[in-house]
Amino acid sequence: xxxxxxxxxxxxxxxxxxxxxxxxxxxxxxxxxxxxxxxxxxxxxxxxxxxxxxxxxxxxxxxxxxxxxxxxxxxxxxxxxxxxxxxxxxxxxxxxxxxxxxxxxxxxxxxxxxxxxxxxxxxxxxxxxxxxxxxxxxxxxxxxxxxxxxxxxxxxxxxxxxxxxxxxxxxxxxxxxxxxxxxxxxxxxxxxxxxxxxxxxxxxxxxxxxxxxxxxxxxxxxxxxxxxxxxxxxxxxxxxxxxxxxxxxxxxxxxxxxxxxxxxxxxxxxxxxxxxxxxxxxxxxxxxxxxxxxxxxxxxxxxxxxxxxxxxxxxxxxxx
Amino acid sequence: xxxxxxxxxxxxxxxxxxxxxxxxxxxxxxxxxxxxxxxxxxxxxxxxxxxxxxxxxxxxxxxxxxxxxxxxxxxxxxxxxxxxxxxxxxxxxxxxxxxxxxxxxxxxxxxxxxxxxxxxxxxxxxxxxxxxxxxxxxxxxxxxxxxxxxxxxxxxxxxxxxxxxxxxxxxxxxxxxxxxxxxxxxxxxxxxxxxxxxxxxxxxxxxxxxxxxxxxxxxxxxxxxxxxxxxxxxxxxxxxxxxxxxxxxxxxxxxxxxxxxxxxxxxxxxxxxxxxxxxxxxxxxxxxxxxxxxxxxxxxxxxxxxxxxxxxxxxxxxxxxxxxxxxxxxxxxxxxxxxxxxxxxxxxxxxxxxxxxx
Numbered sequence: 001x002x003x004x005x006x007x008x009x010x011x012x013x014x015x016x017x018x019x020x021x022x023x024x025x026x027x028x029x030x031x032x033x034x035x036x037x038x039x040x041x042x043x044x045x046x047x048x049x050x051x052x053x054x055x056x057x058x059x060x061x062x063x064x065x066x067x068x069x070x071x072x073x074x075x076x077x078x079x080x081x082x083x084x085x086x087x088x089x090x091x092x093x094x095x096x097x098x099x100x101x102x103x104x105x106x107x108x109x110x111x112x113x114x115x116x117x118x119x120x121x122x123x124x125x126x127x128x129x130x131x132x133x134x135x136x137x138x139x140x141x142x143x144x145x146x147x148x149x150x151x152x153x154x155x156x157x158x159x160x161x162x163x164x165x166x167x168x169x170x171x172x173x174x175x176x177x178x179x180x181x182x183x184x185x186x187x188x189x190x191x192x193x194x195x196x197x198x199x200x201x202x203x204x205x206x207x208x209x210x211x212x213x214x215x216x217x218x219x220x221x222x223x224x225x226x227x228x229x230x231x232x233x234x235x236x237x238x239x240x241x242x243x244x245x246x247x248x249x250x251x252x253x254x255x256x257x258x259x260x261x262x263x264x265x266x267x268x269x270x271x272x273x274x275x276x277x278x279x280x281x282x283x284x285x286x287x288x289x290x291x292x293x294x295x296x297x298x299x300x301x302x303x304x305x306x307x308x309x310x311x312x313x314x315x316x317x318x319x320x
Numbered sequence: 321x322x323x324x325x326x327x328x329x330x331x332x333x334x335x336x337x338x339x340x341x342x343x344x345x346x347x348x349x350x351x352x353x354x355x356x357x358x359x360x361x362x363x364x365x366x367x368x369x370x371x372x373x374x375x376x377x378x379x380x381x382x383x384x385x386x387x388x389x390x391x392x393x394x395x396x397x398x399x400x401x402x403x404x405x406x407x408x409x410x411x412x413x414x415x416x417x418x419x420x421x422x423x424x425x426x427x428x429x430x431x432x433x434x435x436x437x438x439x440x441x442x443x444x445x446x447x448x449x450x451x452x453x454x455x456x457x458x459x460x461x462x463x464x465x466x467x468x469x470x471x472x473x474x475x476x477x478x479x480x481x482x483x484x485x486x487x488x489x490x491x492x493x494x495x496x497x498x499x500x501x502x503x504x505x506x507x508x509x510x511x512x513x514x515x516x517x518x519x520x521x522x523x524x525x526x527x528x529x530x531x532x533x534x535x536x537x538x539x540x541x542x543x544x545x546x547x548x549x550x551x552x553x554x555x556x557x558x559x560x561x562x563x564x565x566x567x568x569x570x571x572x573x574x575x576x577x578x579x580x581x582x583x584x585x586x587x588x589x590x591x592x593x594x595x596x597x598x599x600x601x602x603x604x605x606x607x608x609x610x611x612x613x614x615x616x617x618x619x620x621x622x623x624x625x626x627x628x629x630x631x632x633x634x635x636x637x638x639x640x641x642x643x644x645x646x647x648x649x650x651x652x653x654x655x656x657x658x659x660x661x662x663x664x665x666x667x668x669x670x671x672x673x674x675x676x677x678x
Contacts, residue, residue: 055493057497059489062459063456063462063463063490063493064460064494064497065463066459066460066463067411067460067461067463067464067465068463068464068466068467069463070460070463071409071464071468072467073470075463091459091490094453094456095451095456095460100654100655100656100657101438103438103449104438104439104440104441104654105653106443106444107441107445107449140655142656162657163657164657192661236656236660236661236662239661239662
């Protein structure tokens with residue numbers, strides 16, 4: 001059935017809750033209201049007591065979920081916008097990422113923090129950021145970002161099955177931007193494995209989240225013989241797929257919605273030169289947002305990567 | 321006449337003391353504990369006092385890492401932990417050595433833990449490992465107790481923190497959450513008067529910490545935290561309330577008789593006189609005074625307890641310090657359920673580095 005990403009995520013949550021009674025959904029407005037983006041719609045009615053409206057306190061949502069997970073539950077926290085995960089940063093960095101290590105593997109946290117992320121919907125301040133690198137840098141977390149409805153369902157179900165904590169970021173600009181065929185059946189897509197979306201021979205384009213669509217739009221406008229890799233998971237990072245491609249193409253750009261300094265785009269570029277410099281014919285170019293706090297929405301279209309910026313990077317990397 | 325300005329609610333805060341400083345008991349409040357049980361408590365308190373002194377000395381000798389002493393807080397820690405059952409949970413901070421002792425934690429592993437070896441946490445399923453970020457663990461206690469309630473298990477979580485932690489947002493968020501959902505959690509605030517060098521009065525203008533519970537819709541109680549019978553009785557009552565779905569905040573008035581940690585020098589910010597003012601309230605001595613009044617005390621009994629504790633401590637220290645440190649590759653063993661490719665690579669890097677060194 002064709003559906004958009006919100007419906008695919010909703011179906012994943014529904015199937016996970018039907019399958020495992022310890023799975024709970026908790027967060028601000030996730031119950032009666034079904035979440036501000038409607039991802040949890042209907043779960044409150046279908047699973048009484050398991051889709052829980054919490055007090056408005058992000059640190060408490062994650063910290064209490066840590067306790068629930070320590071005592072046998074599988075909480076799926078929704079933080080209303082990724083820009084508000086910082087209120088819970090202490091709990092995420094100090095506890096979510098560390099309990100397995102601290103307890104020598106005795107106490108584990110099979111739980112998820114979901115949050116809509118990234119820009120493109122003319123939202124208010126703090127509603128449009130791309131914080132994936134913060135959470136990769138926490139170490140001890142898995143960090144996932146789907147690029148469309150099919151992946152969203154499979155990756156979310158894999159995250160729920162995963163025995164370790166997962167930060168699951170949902171690019172909200174593609175929540176309802178397009179529909180894809182999504183199987184009704186329960187299925188998972190493995191974490192830590194990138195997806196070679198399209199095969200080519202002259203260039204490797206590494207991307208994830210909503211930027212996959214931008215890359216595809218760029219290639220539709222300006223066809224190019226390129227491998228396109230959707231990372232799907234930022235931690236663990238599947239560099240094997242990236243390096244295999246680069247050994248074939250010799251050129252790479254990384255397209256990400258993050259700001260540039262200290263970004264995953266930078267990390268991937270660094271790892272390409274560390275492990276494949278003899279295969280490179282050109283420097284690796286990062287296409288990102290600018291190194292400023294996300295601007296108010298009147299200017300966001302200039303901040304976010306666009307077709308022109310991706311095109312310019314391709315031209316540059318091909319000019320060597 | 322319609323009153324448009326009136327008092328709509330008034331509140332009070334209870335204080336509980338059962339044994340006074342002279343060891344005299346208020347019989348009307350005496351908890352349901354036999355002589356043997358109270359002697360068990362005394363034994364644990366002496367063990368805690370002596371073990372604490374030993375660990376402090378071991379750090380000074382460079383044999384273990386930084387240690388946070390509990391001297392003066394034995395009644396607060398043993399009295400609370402003694403009042404719950406094995407299947408209940410504890411959520412301790414870094415200054416809860418006495419709680420671990422009372423919960424029956426392996427003595428050898430306690431030495432190992434304070435020597436920086438996480439392998440010692442094995443088998444301690446209902447007692448969380450030491451939480452360092454102040455107050456952050458209060459939320460975990462709420463979640464643990466909530467999961468028990470959801471499954472109808474009737475288990476409680478004793479969640480520890482100090483007076484300083486009550487300034488932390490996480491503690492207040494934990495209070496709020498527990499009140500809003502009726503969670504069977506017991507918040508144990510050991511009001512030991514000091515957060516490193518910052519005195520209690522700097523943390524809050526509130527006259528008591530117990531009263532903070534009122535704002536969140538549940539009971540707060542101030543207890544003489546150096547009176548182990550009062551601590552025990554208050555915890556028992558809190559457990560009863562918890563089983564009915566009501567959280568409790570216990571403010572246990574006590575005093576940190578030692579430094580913040582072995583890295584601290586409390587003489588920089590407080591006087592000897594400040595500390596000595598609490599000598600007469602000492603929780604261990606108070607119980608001894610009570611025993612004398614009950615006719616339970618003999619010098620032989622006192623000496624026997626001390627010698628039993630000494631044997632237990634020496635045995636644990638000897639065995640604990642003899643445990644070799646974990647192999648370096650252990651660093652990567654318990655980050656994820658399954659080792660990720662990057663960790664495998666980095667482990668190889670480490671092995672190569674270690675190979676070079678040999």
